[in-house]
Structure formats: structure tokens, C-alpha cells
Amino acid sequence: MFLFDHMIISKQKDFNILLKKVGKGPVFIIGCSECATICGSGGEKEVLEMKEDFKKNNVLVTGWVVLDPACHLNNDKRLLKMHHKELEKSKKIIVLACGNGVQTVAEIINDKEIIPGTDSLFLGEIKRLTEFERRCEMCGECIQDSFDCVCPVTRCPKSMLNGPCGGSVDGMCEVDPDLECIWDVIIKKLSDKGQLDKLKKIMEPKDWSKSLVTKRSIK
Amino acid sequence: MHFKSNLERVLKKNNFAVTAEIGPPKGSDSSKITDKAEILKGCADAFNITDNQTAVVRLSSMAGSILLRDMNLEPVLQISCRDRNRIALQSDILGASSLGIKNMLFITGDHQLFGNHPSAKGVFDIDSIQLIQIVKNMRDEGIFQNGEDILARNPDVFIGGVANPFADPFEYRVDRLEKKISAGVDFIQTQSVFNVEKFEIWMDEIRNRGLYKEVFILAGITPLKSIRMTERMKFHVPGVDIPDDIYNRMKNSDDEKSEGYSIAIELIDKIKRINGIHGIHITALFWEDIIPKILEESKLLPRP
Numbered sequence: 001m002f003l004f005d006h007m008i009i010s011k012q013k014d015f016n017i018l019l020k021k022v023g024k025g026p027v028f029i030i031g032c033s034e035c036a037t038i039c040g041s042g043g044e045k046e047v048l049e050m051k052e053d054f055k056k057n058n059v060l061v062t063g064w065v066v067l068d069p070a071c072h073l074n075n076d077k078r079l080l081k082m083h084h085k086e087l088e089k090s091k092k093i094i095v096l097a098c099g100n101g102v103q104t105v106a107e108i109i110n111d112k113e114i115i116p117g118t119d120s121l122f123l124g125e126i127k128r129l130t131e132f133e134r135r136c137e138m139c140g141e142c143i144q145d146s147f148d149c150v151c152p153v154t155r156c157p158k159s160m161l162n163g164p165c166g167g168s169v170d171g172m173c174e175v176d177p178d179l180e181c182i183w184d185v186i187i188k189k190l191s192d193k194g195q196l197d198k199l200k201k202i203m204e205p206k207d208w209s210k211s212l213v214t215k216r217s218i219k
Numbered sequence: 220m221h222f223k224s225n226l227e228r229v230l231k232k233n234n235f236a237v238t239a240e241i242g243p244p245k246g247s248d249s250s251k252i253t254d255k256a257e258i259l260k261g262c263a264d265a266f267n268i269t270d271n272q273t274a275v276v277r278l279s280s281m282a283g284s285i286l287l288r289d290m291n292l293e294p295v296l297q298i299s300c301r302d303r304n305r306i307a308l309q310s311d312i313l314g315a316s317s318l319g320i321k322n323m324l325f326i327t328g329d330h331q332l333f334g335n336h337p338s339a340k341g342v343f344d345i346d347s348i349q350l351i352q353i354v355k356n357m358r359d360e361g362i363f364q365n366g367e368d369i370l371a372r373n374p375d376v377f378i379g380g381v382a383n384p385f386a387d388p389f390e391y392r393v394d395r396l397e398k399k400i401s402a403g404v405d406f407i408q409t410q411s412v413f414n415v416e417k418f419e420i421w422m423d424e425i426r427n428r429g430l431y432k433e434v435f436i437l438a439g440i441t442p443l444k445s446i447r448m449t450e451r452m453k454f455h456v457p458g459v460d461i462p463d464d465i466y467n468r469m470k471n472s473d474d475e476k477s478e479g480y481s482i483a484i485e486l487i488d489k490i491k492r493i494n495g496i497h498g499i500h501i502t503a504l505f506w507e508d509i510i511p512k513i514l515e516e517s518k519l520l521p522r523p
Contacts, residue, residue, distance in 0.1 A: 169457050187391050206304060206344075
């Protein structure tokens, strides 16, 4: 069991939205043993339910795994290796974990389309550990698949959605020379995949009404 | 033909345009703007009034623009996304248009950590490309960002933006300009050009893609006043590219001001010859009175 300070509260995206993104598949489903399990958005139970739902819609599911937990890079590498044949057969991967878990998976799997299957909502308190990186601010509407699963809403100090500002120099951010320019990372990733065209579409202003700043609880 | 502004008229009639920047004061003394404007009268087709540039609190760009309007000078009102959300931005655009401001230039804005209020909360509700698209929709479709109709007169804005050909990742810079163009920008002012070689590579790609026919491009010019200023810009301002040869000329000169002046004249001369450039934008930081002389020698006066 992993001890940590906070729990990320997330909820599953509407299945029809996911179905549309998955298309014909085939799909591999990834869950998370910690937060997403506790809030019922991506534990084993939900992963298996989703597998059935895809089946009913004639989408092939090549396999599934519940990562332990999805935000743990080394554990993920080990567990995903054990599933590499099933992963190989898939074209799309749904990750039922928080926005950070999605990015950890995307750091390991570079040759498949990764689809966040939940919207991260807010941070709930638990307790303790040492080094962390902030990757998800739980905006309530996950759009990171537009950026190859690297989130600029959280990781760009100006939350720019349409490319880097004029202060990106040698891959570093103008705000802090020790901070990588996350747009530099996004562009390199997409450029390596020959998918820079993905950034041509103008991203509309974000819908902040999806964030839960005006609510205190969800049922 | 209907021109939204004098600047649009100059550009659309294929004249080489000149805009100049006036930075508002850290205080409410309007003469700090009107005195500079008096010096620059007749030297430029329009005058940018910056919006709390480098995140330092100054007299507002809206007020500065009105001061210019009252002197019969044409402002370019700068509006940044750092300090206002989409509600305030759209409201200011309507307000500015109601006061007769025709040119507006939209930027995401320098991060608040650079300025004199680093403890401020940045807004960044939307970015410059989104704002440009919102203004174009307000002007051409008569709708707000939420899709609702504008009820009483669309703002008639000549839409400006900026581009930095010297920032990284360099290979993405023209893509980003192309995105700004599809969002609806009419004219672009660039980061100050010192590295002409790199600027030409950027312009080559703009010509290859035919983009210079879709947007007016004004190259940034900043006369270097001293070695101190050169060093600050070279080493401390992100996204400014001062090549070593220019730096060394400033460093080894006995008369820094005159060296800086000569460099500016040479840069303008080179830039004027680049195919696809429609004008220059001069920013003379605390050295506005040199602008008339530079323009005279560059044969850019009188203005059309």
C-alpha cells in the first residue's frame, strides 16, 4: 500500500464520449489501484464493467490492467511490460486514473493513442511522502489528449492552449530557468511522431464551469 | 474603400508602415504621455500604448490611448490576457471601440513573476490566439465568446498581434503565426530584430507558405541606447536575440549612443529590403526623441 498526502477525486467520463474517441478500437483499459479505485472511477470493478460495455458495442478489448498506482512510474513500467502483447494488439488505450496517472502512462507508452477516461475534480486529504511533481490541477474537464497527454493547463505557467509564448528559450520556461517549457516538450513529442498537425486546430477557451470551484461535494 | 483606421489605410495602400511605442508612466501624470506624443507627432502611422508591460503597474493603456486620441494621434491599444478574464476583456474591447479606438493589439502578456507585483495572481483565462478569435467573431459575426449576439454595434477593430521569430522551438514559430492568422489577426508586430540572419530564415518560411499575403508584418526595431541596456536585453530578457557582433560593437564603442543609432539605421535598411515585410515598429525605451532622426535618415518621413 502506498501512503500519500492527498487523494485525487475523479469521475468517469460519459461512456458515449469515450466510445466516440475509441472508434473501432481495439482498446486496452488501464485502471488505478489507489484514488480511482477508492472513488469508483477506475478500480478493477469499473475496468471490468467498461470492458463489458465495449464488448456490447462490438469494440475489441485486447486486455486490461490495474496499475499500482498509475502515478508510480517504475511500478507502471513493470506492470505494463507484463501486458506488452495485449498492448501491442491495441490501437487505443483508455486510462481510468487521475490526470497525473494518464501522463505517467503516456510517458511510458509512446506509440498508441492514449485517452483519459476520467475527469479529475479536486484533491481530497489523506497523508505523507517526499518528492512530487504537479501535473494535474483537476480542472474538471480533461483535454490532454489534444496535447499528446502532456497537460499545459497545469504545466504552462500561463496555461497556454495554442502553443508556446515568446519566452521559451532552449527548451526552458521564461518564468524559471530550471523549469522545462512544457510546450517545448509537447511539440517535440508530437514532432517525433509526425503529428504536429494535431496542434493546427485552435483550442477554444476552456470551460471553467466544469471545474468544481462552486461545489463542495459530488454524489 | 472603408478603412477601419489610418494604420490599415497605410498598409492596404501598400505603403511601408511605421508604428512607434509609447510606454505609459508609473503614475497618473498625463504629460508623461502627451510630451512623448508631441515629439513623435507625424513620425508614425499609429502609436502603441502598452498594457502594464513586463507586469509593472503603469497608467492604463485605455487611458493612454484616449490621451492620444484627444491629440488627434491614432493609438494601437494593447490588451493582455494576464490581468483580465474573458468578461473584462470583451467589455474593454466594446468600451474602447465606443471611444473611437480602432487598432487593438492582443497579447498573452509577460508573466507576473517578472514584474513589480510578483505576488499577484495571474488570470490567463484565455490566450492571445483565443482572444484574437473572440475579437474577430465580435467584429465579423456580432457574437460574444459564449455565442450570444452583440445587441448594439459590433466593435470595428483592426486586429493586431505579436510574433517572436527568435524564441524556441524555432521550427514551430511559423506554425504559431499561421494559427494566429487563422484566428483572425490583421497585422503582426515582431519582437525586436537584431539577428537579421535568423529573421530572414523565419521570413523565408513565411514566404514559402504565402503567409505574407494574409497578414501585415511589421518588424520590431529597438535602438540600443547604452551598453547597460544592451546587456540587459541580451542576457536578461527572455526571447530577445542580440548577436555577438552587435553586442561587441556596443561594448567597444566610445560613443554608445551613436553606435546604437548607426546599428538601428543599418537594421532598418536591411529589413526594408526583405520581401514580405510591410513596415517597422519602433520601441525606443526611454529614448523616444531619437525616433524622428532615425526615420528621417531612413527616408521614412513624411508619413503618407
